[in-house]
Amino acid sequence: MVVGLTGGIGSGKSTILKCFKSYGIPVYIADDEAKALMNRSKVIQRKLIHLFGEKAYIDDHLNRPYLASKIFNDKTLLAKMNAIVHPKVASHFKRWLNKHDAAYVIKEVAIIFENNLQSQYDYIITVVADEDLRIKRVMQRDAVSEEKVMSIIKNQWSDADKIKKSDFVIINNDLEDAKKQALKIHNTLLKKLKH
Template identity: 35%
Template sequence: MVVGLTGQTGAGKSTLTKVFADMGYAVIDADKVARTVAADPDVLLRLCAVFGDEILRPDGTLDRRLLAAKTFSDKEQLEKLNAVMNPPIIEKIEGQIRELQEAGEQKILLDAPTLFESGAQRLCDCKVSVLANPELRKERIMRRDGLSSKEAEDRMSAQHNDRFYILRSDYILRNNGSEQELLDQGRLIAKRMGSGADGGKKERGPGMNLLIWAAIILACIVVIGGAYKLMLHQMYPQKYEEIVSACAQEYNVDENLVYAVIKCESGFRPNVVSKADAKGLMQITEETFDWVNSKMPAGEKASYDEIFDPEVNIRYGTYLLSLLLTEFDSAENALTAYHAGWGNVKKWLQDERYSSDGTTLENIPFPTTSDYVDDVLQAQKAYQSLYS
């Protein structure tokens, strides 16, 4: 098993590498490989041809800090650097993996800051990313590398946002708490993956035959209820799982709620258009899209022309849900606003006929909206029961 470990700078990847090493993983450090590659005369020659001789120190070795300053704040220059460095780095990593496998190592960790950008993920059986809040990362980078605030921000801006890693990883670890919390997460992940890495056959114990018969009996019971459960799965399908999971994690919304909204809004039909000209899986009008777009982080904005694209539609619908859940005190209020509009809910909460405390809607004046909220909440419970 080869596990690829990556993440944003300052997120805590080095700490996780130590955890995997302690759990018996042989570690390949892509940064060390890169330094070895950069010292190769042929590679140095190509780097000088692209970036000039000023990237060399007086002794002829590479000034890595100067090269970083030239590339981290300029994506075009960074692409040029990757074009020179990535092929020999990947080749050397492949060689190290072969050597470790031939030596009998069964668990290998590839610690690679640019795992996905370099294409090294193709060498891995499992991908793990560690992420953290930007302010925490900036503080850690400045303290670790002795960088100024501007240098740290330049380095961070050259990297991808959370969604990039979430969509491409098998496991995501969040390092926004203590180091001990990250260590605990890392040990759990390493143990979970390592437990199946040996591929060995375990000898059957004396009680195994009894367990096999118990399993057969249990299987018969399961078959009896299988048709009913199959029907429920057909009624409440999980489609676009990777997109829903990534967006729900990024915007801190319950996955089951996202599935429930998609089911009730479009029945998982990506190209449906309502009478109100709401479009796509989560039924978003152009006016709503423009409003959400004004709140969306700059690097994640899309065009309404892309609204039938499942990734765009689910991302905007989930982000809208997160805004509504933040604004209102309950999922019921947020869903009411999703269906009837933010302004209406604000108005109804101030009307004693609909809300006695200004925070809870005891009565929704639009019957279709009331039915919609009930349907979505019922679907959310069904998803929780079937899949959680």
């Protein structure tokens, strides 16, 4: 069983993933794997250089700030980049999945709904938190301005829209409370597997 975990920037997805890891559930972080593949795969590298030009890589390493500046306001370019990277991540995930025989696995993807990928999951958990808390978390974590965080939030689906399409929701304003919610969902998923 594949469970998707999503949520807006600063909602605390990583914290919630740690909870599931502590229950022995394998966790796949699509964003991290995509970054690794963009650095490792010569095929992706060649295609991204073709799309963005020579500046896409510096000394064989992805030039993330350059790519981010190119795609931030260009949805077409972003879609083209995703068309190169996502299929590779999908096949990498399939190989990873075959190595695990846990009750279920969690695949964390920030933009499940934005990319209309919900059909790939048996269940979807969305992590939400108050906007002011999310802004504070990201400003501290990434040392960026409030405006920068807000522009990213505005580019993502609203929590309300995500909640409507989710099977489970974790409200992550308080860590201890969020841990209890994660454990409850874990137990519910195990029960669903038994039926």
